[in-house]
Amino acid sequence: MNKAVQLQLDKEPNRKLYLSTIAAILIALIIWSFMGVNITGFDQRGTQIASNIFSGLFSPDLEFLFDFTSGGGVPSLLFETIAIAFLGTVFGSFLAIPISFLMSPSIVSRPVAFVTRLVVIFIRTIPSLVYGLMFIRVTGPGPYAGVLTMSLTSIGMISRLYVDVIENLDRGVLEAMTSMGCTTYQKVRYGILPQLFSSFLSVTIYRYDMNLRDATILGLVGAGGIGAPLIFAMRSYRWSEVGSILIGLVVLILAVEIFSNKLRERLVNG
Amino acid sequence: MKEPIYDQIFKPKTYTLSNGKEVKQRASRTPLVLLVVLLVTVLSWEATNVDLSALRTRGYQFVIILTDMFPPNLNFLNNIWGPLFDTIQMSLLGSIAGALLAIPFALLSSSNIIKNRILNGFFKLFLSILRTLPTLITALIATFVFGLGTMAGTVAIFLFTLSYIGKLMYEHIENVDMGAFEAHESMGLSKVQAFRYAIVPDVLPTYLSVSLYAFEGNIRYAAILGYVGAGGVGLLLDERLGWRDYPSVGMVLLILMVVVFIIERISEYFRMKLT
Numbered sequence: 446m447n448k449a450v451q452l453q454l455d456k457e458p459n460r461k462l463y464l465s466t467i468a469a470i471l472i473a474l475i476i477w478s479f480m481g482v483n484i485t486g487f488d489q490r491g492t493q494i495a496s497n498i499f500s501g502l503f504s505p506d507l508e509f510l511f512d513f514t515s516g517g518g519v520p521s522l523l524f525e526t527i528a529i530a531f532l533g534t535v536f537g538s539f540l541a542i543p544i545s546f547l548m549s550p551s552i553v554s555r556p557v558a559f560v561t562r563l564v565v566i567f568i569r570t571i572p573s574l575v576y577g578l579m580f581i582r583v584t585g586p587g588p589y590a591g592v593l594t595m596s597l598t599s600i601g602m603i604s605r606l607y608v609d610v611i612e613n614l615d616r617g618v619l620e621a622m623t624s625m626g627c628t629t630y631q632k633v634r635y636g637i638l639p640q641l642f643s644s645f646l647s648v649t650i651y652r653y654d655m656n657l658r659d660a661t662i663l664g665l666v667g668a669g670g671i672g673a674p675l676i677f678a679m680r681s682y683r684w685s686e687v688g689s690i691l692i693g694l695v696v697l698i699l700a701v702e703i704f705s706n707k708l709r710e711r712l713v714n715g
Numbered sequence: 716m717k718e719p720i721y722d723q724i725f726k727p728k729t730y731t732l733s734n735g736k737e738v739k740q741r742a743s744r745t746p747l748v749l750l751v752v753l754l755v756t757v758l759s760w761e762a763t764n765v766d767l768s769a770l771r772t773r774g775y776q777f778v779i780i781l782t783d784m785f786p787p788n789l790n791f792l793n794n795i796w797g798p799l800f801d802t803i804q805m806s807l808l809g810s811i812a813g814a815l816l817a818i819p820f821a822l823l824s825s826s827n828i829i830k831n832r833i834l835n836g837f838f839k840l841f842l843s844i845l846r847t848l849p850t851l852i853t854a855l856i857a858t859f860v861f862g863l864g865t866m867a868g869t870v871a872i873f874l875f876t877l878s879y880i881g882k883l884m885y886e887h888i889e890n891v892d893m894g895a896f897e898a899h900e901s902m903g904l905s906k907v908q909a910f911r912y913a914i915v916p917d918v919l920p921t922y923l924s925v926s927l928y929a930f931e932g933n934i935r936y937a938a939i940l941g942y943v944g945a946g947g948v949g950l951l952l953d954e955r956l957g958w959r960d961y962p963s964v965g966m967v968l969l970i971l972m973v974v975v976f977i978i979e980r981i982s983e984y985f986r987m988k989l990t
Binding site for chain 2: 449450454471474475477478479480481482483484488490491492494495498524525527528529531532535566567570571572573574575578579580582583584587588589591592593642646658659661662665666669672675676679691694695698699702
């Protein structure tokens with residue numbers, strides 16, 4: 446190695462003690478978690494099921510996969526999932542607007558912002574499945590419960606990202622408009638809304654992407670979507686049906702992800 | 716220049732400036748976007764049988780469950796510790812294993828490290844397909860393969876972490892400035908040495924902070940995995956909700972909140988130090 450390079454490299458600060466402490470803690474944690482998780486390999490039954498799932502993926506139930514009539518085929522189930530995620534995102538993003546304004550310290554006083562933040566943390570920690578079960582008591586099982594769950598669970602993340610947008614507003618524009626003698630309405634309409642609209646929309650589209658994934662699991666508690674048929678098919682060992690549901694899911698989520706990335710790119714670039 | 720269809724229907728406003736130049740203001744796209752959103756909303760509304768009056772008449776049911784959770788059942792605390800530690804151990808082991816395996820996967824997917832388009836494409840596709848499967852569904856499948864218990868949960872978290880970190884890392888590695896690497900090589904370092912001194916210092920902080928972030932999120936996910944029988948605190952939630960023992964549910968949620976909060980603070984502290 447070149448001498449000059451070696452000299453430069455030797456100047457790197459010595460953090461061996463710090464790093465080795467962290468490494469020791471990490472190794473201790475790994476050993477601790479190994480003790481907790483009882484590692485079970487594949488047994489005879491497990492391998493059998495794994496190979497069944499694979500054969501189901503490669504020989505899906507085509508009739509079920511392409512059943513475009515409104516009753517129970519994969520397309521209609523996927524449509525229901527899309528609808529749940531969409532309405533949930535729309536409701537959630539509308540609910541998040543007032544909350545995010547209440548959360549941004551540059552608009553309301555600090556205590557108010559802090560309390561709202563605590564409430565949002567509280568809302569966010571409860572897992573979506575628990576909300577699902579709670580809403581089923583209100584609406585009965587079905588996609589409606591899913592919509593309400595999605596609306597509530599989206600609030601947390603959406604409002605947090607909205608706050609970032611609000612805090613990063615370009616105030617220079619507003620000052621310029623004030624100096625030009627614009628009215629408050631004009632300032633909001635031409636100074637604030639154009640700045641907020643596209644960023645808010647971009648956040649919402651991002652959350653839609655996530656909600657779509659979450660909507661697929663709500664079916665496990667009976668809140669509509671494609672999760673319930675999946676778990677039924679698995680419990681009754683209908684692997685070709687499992688295969689077609691999984692294929693439908695993967696294709697849908699990949700397609701939505703690509704589409705939403707394109708859309709957000711265009712939004713950001715104007 | 717040919718105008719998009721939208722501009723042909725809604726003609727742009729034309730202003731003539733004082734120097735005789737013509738400027739066009741294109742019609743706003745906002746009404747179109749709003750119309751599409753409205754249309755899809757109505758469609759989804761129909762598809763999901765949303766009925767706001769039910770919320771008004773039966774919404775109190777939701778509040779009843781919430782108020783039943785207070786005060787939380789403190790006696791239930793002793794039953795929580797076991798599953799709670801299971802949850803933490805599951806997500807810790809899954810995250811670490813996933814993060815470690817993500818390194819070779821990320822390297823194999825980066826087109827500037829491994830110059831083989833077919834190999835890159837294959838691993839990228841693999842990572843994105845893995846990422847589409849929600850953790851709970853992976854866990855469900857894992858319970859069938861590995862049997863009920865913490866192993867299934869660990870595998871689900873492992874797979875999710877692998878795909879998540881793998882994707883973020885190959886995106887980062889592909890954007891690394893290769894100039895430093897070439898400079899090191901021209902100074903006479905071998906390829907491995909150049910990689911060690913040019914690429915690793917650039918990528919390592921991001922890798923560590925992404926891994927910590929993934930671990931943070933995994934704790935949340937791990938908490939519900941018990942719902943499909945994959946071990947952890949979700950088992951308790953499922954059982955207590957089934958029995959309508961809401962004060963105990965409240966206790967579980969409270970503890971969960973505290974644990975998630977503490978872990979988030981610790982990981983946030985280290986992530987701040989890394990950047």
